Amino acid sequence: ERSWNGCPVHFSHEPVLLDSGGGVKKIEPLASAEEPLLVINGDMAATFDLRRVMEDHVRHRPAVTLALRTSGDKRNVGFDFSSGQVTDMRHALGRDPGACQFTGAYCMEPEVFGRIPPREIVSIIPVFLDYIRQGRLRGVLADDGLWMDMGTPEAYIQAHLDFPSPAPRIHPGAEVSSGASVDAASVIGPRAVVEEGCRLRECVVWPGARVPAGTCAERRIFHLSL
Numbered sequence: 001e002r003s004w005n006g007c008p009v010h011f012s013h014e015p016v017l018l019d020s021g022g023g024v025k026k027i028e029p030l031a032s033a034e035e036p037l038l039v040i041n042g043d044m045a046a047t048f049d050l051r052r053v054m055e056d057h058v059r060h061r062p063a064v065t066l067a068l069r070t071s072g073d074k075r076n077v078g079f080d081f082s083s084g085q086v087t088d089m090r091h092a093l094g095r096d097p098g099a100c101q102f103t104g105a106y107c108m109e110p111e112v113f114g115r116i117p118p119r120e121i122v123s124i125i126p127v128f129l130d131y132i133r134q135g136r137l138r139g140v141l142a143d144d145g146l147w148m149d150m151g152t153p154e155a156y157i158q159a160h161l162d163f164p165s166p167a168p169r170i171h172p173g174a175e176v177s178s179g180a181s182v183d184a185a186s187v188i189g190p191r192a193v194v195e196e197g198c199r200l201r202e203c204v205v206w207p208g209a210r211v212p213a214g215t216c217a218e219r220r221i222f223h224l225s226l
Contacts, residue, residue, distance in 0.1 A: 021124040024108075025116040033110050036061075041104030045159045047145035050105065056084070056140045057107035063136040064128060065107045069143055072101030079139050086137045092129055100139065103147055157219050160187050160204050174205075177213075192222075 002009050012027045024039060031037050036057055038050065048067070057065035066086060068077055078088030078096025088096040115127045131137040146163060150156045173190035176182055180198040188194060189207035199216040206223045 019121050019123050021116045021122040021127060022120050024124060025113060025118055028113045031110065036107045036109055039106050039108060043149060043151045044104040045150050045163055046103065046147040048142040048147060049144055053140045053142060054107055060138055062138045063109050063112060063131045065138045065140060067103045067105040067142040068100040068139045069103055069147055070100055070141065075099055075101045077102050084138050085135060086132055086139045088132065089125060089128055093132065103142060153221055157202065157204055157221065161185055161202060
């Protein structure tokens with residue numbers, strides 16, 4: 001319906017994936033020419049408070065403000081905890097091997113669009129590095145709440161296990177056979193069907209998907225056949 005909780009939703013389709021920079025450049029016509037833009041990677045799940053990131057950005061108005069964490073398996077962002085300045089990323093500038101993880105969420109000024117070439121497959125990281133050289137890239141620690149990169153099927157399943165949800169794990173609109181067994185950790189979406197004799201443990205069943213009778217599965221994703 002192109003809306004969520006009363007907010008309009010606009011889609012920017014990329015027939016060829018344009019990477020983290022090209023994808024942002026493509027939505028420039030949808031963004032404000034004056035107000036900062038909040039960017040969140042689509043494969044990231046988090047419960048930390050984004051308001052602090054946005055408030056810090058509006059207070060200082062650097063080119064970019066990154067949401068950072070001091071835990072994670074890719075702590076390659078150099079960060080000056082006293083000034084709030086980002087000093088390096090991926091040790092590309094040879095300044096700092098890094099102590100923080102970039103979460104994939106950041107605020108940027110509209111001027112950043114002008115640094116990204118149109119219709120090209122390009123990363124946003126070189127743009128960030130240029131702003132680090134200029135002293136115009138800040139960071140805000142977002143160590144509160146949960147955060148996870150869901151870039152793999154296993155991480156996607158783990159996110160469903162770790163993250164709280166206000167919705168019931170078995171949607172009222174799902175059909176689960178009385179002869180099926182679904183553990184409390186599994187997630188069954190609306191219009192999904194779990195047939196007779198199924199045994200599911202820590203599984204995710206997408207909306208409208210069907211799990212055939214007698215299926216026994218653990219930590220598996222069931223999706224619609226395309």
